[in-house]
Amino acid sequence: MPGRVRTRIPPSTRAFRALLSLYPSEFRDEYGREVVMVFEDRHRDASGIGQRALVWIEAIAGVLTEAPKEHARMVLQDLRFAARLARRSPAFTLTAILTLALGIGANGAIFQLIDAVGLQALPVRAPRELAEVRIAGGNKGFGINPGTYGGLTRPVWQEIEAHQEAFSSVAAWALSDVRVGERSSLQRQRAIVVSGEFFNTLGVRPHRGRLLDAADSVSVPCPGSKAVVSHGYWQRALGGREIGKGDALLKVDGAPFEIVGVTPPGFFGLAVGETFDIALPFCVPKVLRRDLFSVGVFGRLRPGWTIDRATAHLDALSTGIFEAAAPTDYSPDAIKRFKEFRLEAASFARGASWLRSEYTTSLRLLLAIAGLVLLIAAANLANLLLARASAREREVAIRLAIGASRGKLIRQFLAESVLLAALGAVFSILLARILSRALVWALTTEGSAPTLTLATNWRVLLFTAAVACATCIVFGVAPALRATGIRPAEAMKSGGRGATESRGHLATQRVMVVTQVAVSLVLLVAALLFVRSFRNLMTFDPGIRLDGISIAFFGYPETKLPPERLADFQRQLVDEIRRLPGIVNAATTTNIPLLGASWEHGLQIGAVENSAKFTWVGPEYFNTMGVPILEGRGFSVRDTRESPRVAVVNQTFVRNFGGGARVIGQTLRTSPEPGFPSTVYEIVGVIPDTRYSDIRNPTPPMVFAPDAQYPGLGPWAVVMIQSRIDPAAAVAAIAQHMSKAHPEIVAESTLFQARVRDRMVRDRLLATLAGFFGILAAVLAMVGLYGMISFAVAQRRQEIGIRVALGANRRTVVTMLLRDAARLVAIGVTIGMVLSLAAGRAAPALLFGLEPHDPLTLGLAAIVLTVVAGAASYLPARGASRLDPLAALRHD
């Protein structure tokens, strides 16, 4: 105040003023001075340190209790105001909430899946104390590796159990398929085979009866006699009947088991995404293979032990363990490699999961894509809110002019966004529950149906809240700042029209449009990449026939055939099938191609020591699978157990080991393995390169030999069948024939092409979702661009009217407007290209047959987006050029 002597502000007042900053600014502006004065009065009137201290305590306590209340009151008031606004434009409100619910829901659904596959702990006692024991770096394909979860051999497991000190208890497990029931009604079920301490180590309590323990496995000869069933199987197959009365017998792979208990509901084993029906005990086999990596080992850490300490301990034990458990019938080199393995410990709190390793990258990528789509949608909402904000410019100007604080106005604008985002988030949680289940359903194939615990837990809720907040910031903050950043005088001067010419508004909108175009280009590129990659996979010619091929598995242990009769019986079986109506050809194989299986044999050709994929096949195999013989001959019925050993190799083999020379007539010698003594084969033919275990992987060197000369011949056969009728009908015909002619043989069959396609589920999911999101992104960007151009046209109505009145032709007007749009699109596309190239680094492992920086894809995406953007801008621009100049000028 003029003339007033400025006195020094006492420190107590200054301190109290600082304390008042805890209040909302509105309250401070209105009552701050008064509150300070009252405080000063009290402080002055208080005598002595004791009273002053009391004044301070009361003051602080008062501020601390009242300031939060004041904030809450403000927020409530703003939200009520926002709710009134929202009710006034229900169409906008509904659109916004729906957009947000879908956008946040899509993100939430994918996150729920990531959570279920990769973040949830096992439903057992203190899962964080569990650690897995494995070979550091894996066994690099040594020996036989039948399953996904087996990392160690039984002898190695026994050594660990005998010598380790890191764990209070250790256990081993394996998953396998078993056939349950009588021969007439066999059903394939999933079994978990467990060591004695398995349930004890996990701390799982029985739901009924008892669980398996050491007495069921130690020194019990195979196949064992006691079994436990899962809660699901107990309900489904046993009708939840009482257990443990001695009458609950189950025939598993032909052997009787007594069911002694039921595992609790919710216990699915250790493999996330999978479940088991029956738990069988480890038993003592007649021969313990020392090269069969079939079991997983884990333990519960002793109190005070960490993963690192356990690893150090296991590493110290490794030499002794692998020395004692080394296989014998291998080459000295191979045995040396085995003895060099080192053990390590790793956290097992979240269990094992094939699904996790298969899908984590894809799901994260999809989450990123869904996040970007949400970003574009939020940008559109921001544009809508901006447009509404400009409509309210005059109101805002007046309120600013009569002294409303900018902070309060910003808060009111934000309150509307917060309200929309919060409502969107609430609905998104419901949507996410549905969408995540749909995602799991999309991953389901005949061969595998993931069973996941999709929970709306605190992680999912936290994620949803975070996404909603981020979205809210994107679409709420810019309009709020823009709308309140105007100068009151200007806004009111500009008459009834939407105020300040909105240059700033347009600038904000321009940034949004460039962002939208750039981000949608990235999404379009992703969509095209995954769709084209999937198409490449579907149409890729693996070099072998897929169409019209079915696979039959036969097991005949009950025939008790002597080994020398097995080959003949196999031939007879194949001949019978070939004679069935509709069947063209059939041949046995020891390895089914393209379904992930692999069988490698060490070999020596000339001086070269190496290895190749080995398959023993029937005489008609190459014909059945449509593989031509390029050189030499294929196999025939004259290749028998007694005839000289012969082999057919592929071109990669010739390239790698033949040194470019003619390989026909050369010999190769296999390295010894248990059951497969070193043998010399003469190469008699060459076939082209065909894909081996997976369509995606390049062809390895391959060797084929006649099935009759297979050293591992047993009472079983896998037959590839080519039919001229529908393979499903062929499969039915075979089943009918087998049950009539050979009731003692266990027969199963499946369709080759369908199983190969099952392995492309991930690619299909990526292509479908990325494609969907890509199209959505383009549409959203189009809407954004359309909105921006329409707004620009509305802003420049007068100018356009004058131009047209002065004789500008319509094309000039359209060009003028389009030039602006074109510039933005060009900037957006350029930025999008750079982003796509950068983002592409995450994708190569998921793509087949094309690179992330595939120029055709990038070009196509840019063209599509430019065309879409052109259409979105042309419509409003053409509308503007048709303006009646008189009407436009009269507008003001």
Added chain:
Amino acid sequence: MPPRRQPSIEPAPESFLPLPRDTFHILVSLADRERHGYSVMQDVAERTDGQLRLSPSTLYASIKRLLDQRLIEELAERPDPEHDDERRRYYRLTRLGRRVATAEARRLERLLSDARATGLLAREG
């Protein structure tokens, strides 16, 4: 802020009851004269023998609410220019405020007489 319109129908005084303790004391202290914030605070402390001590924050939180509820209003002019500090704001009861304070006082009175009737309190005189 845009000017508020006076509601055409005054709310019933009973709808405010029972009043929070602080609120009632503030209304009582404004019953006989207009006061500024510190004066209200002193008056309340005096009348309650220092039992009820309002902090500046709680005082103004109540004042703000009472203004919003239209139970008190701010004076446009200074009542006592000689002793007045020109920066201070003065408050007085509105008609509604007075009716509400009276209603609360009656309610308390009835409560008191009930307590006497049951022998909980000794009768006066």
